[in-house]
Amino acid sequence: MDKKTQELADQFSNLTIKRQMKILALKSANSRLYFREIMQEFEKTLLTAILEKNGYNVCRVSSVVKLHRNTIKKKLQKLNIKEKRKKIEKTQETKRK
Numbered sequence: 453m454d455k456k457t458q459e460l461a462d463q464f465s466n467l468t469i470k471r472q473m474k475i476l477a478l479k480s481a482n483s484r485l486y487f488r489e490i491m492q493e494f495e496k497t498l499l500t501a502i503l504e505k506n507g508y509n510v511c512r513v514s515s516v517v518k519l520h521r522n523t524i525k526k527k528l529q530k531l532n533i534k535e536k537r538k539k540i541e542k543t544q545e546t547k548r549k
Contacts, residue, residue: 496531499524508536 453461464472480490499513506512510528514521528535 492531495527496533499527499531500533503533503536510535 464475467475483490485493502513502516503510506516510521510524514524517524519527527533
C-alpha cells in the first residue's frame with residue numbers, strides 16, 4: 453500500500469462507525485448495485501469479521517450479535533460463508549487417529 457493510500461485508510465479508521473457508514477452509503481448510492489446486493493455484501497463482510505474475531509464459534513457470535521445461533525447458521529448458508537472452525541477441528545481429529 454502506498455503512503456497516500458495508507459494515510460487515507462488511517463483517516464477513515466479514525467472516523468466514527470456512523471460517519472464511515474455514511475461515506476460508504478453515499479458511495480453505494482452512486483454505484484450500479486441493487487440495494488439487496490449492497491446489504492448482502494455488508495452483512496457478509498460484517499458477519500465474517502465477527503466470526504473471525506470469535507474463532508468461528510457460532511454460539512459466541514450469536515451472543516455478541518444477539519441473534520439465535522440457528523439464525524446465524526441460516527445466514528452463513530445464505531451468504532455462502534464456510535465454517536472454518538469445523539474444518540480445522542476435523543483436520544485435528546484426523547491427525548489424532
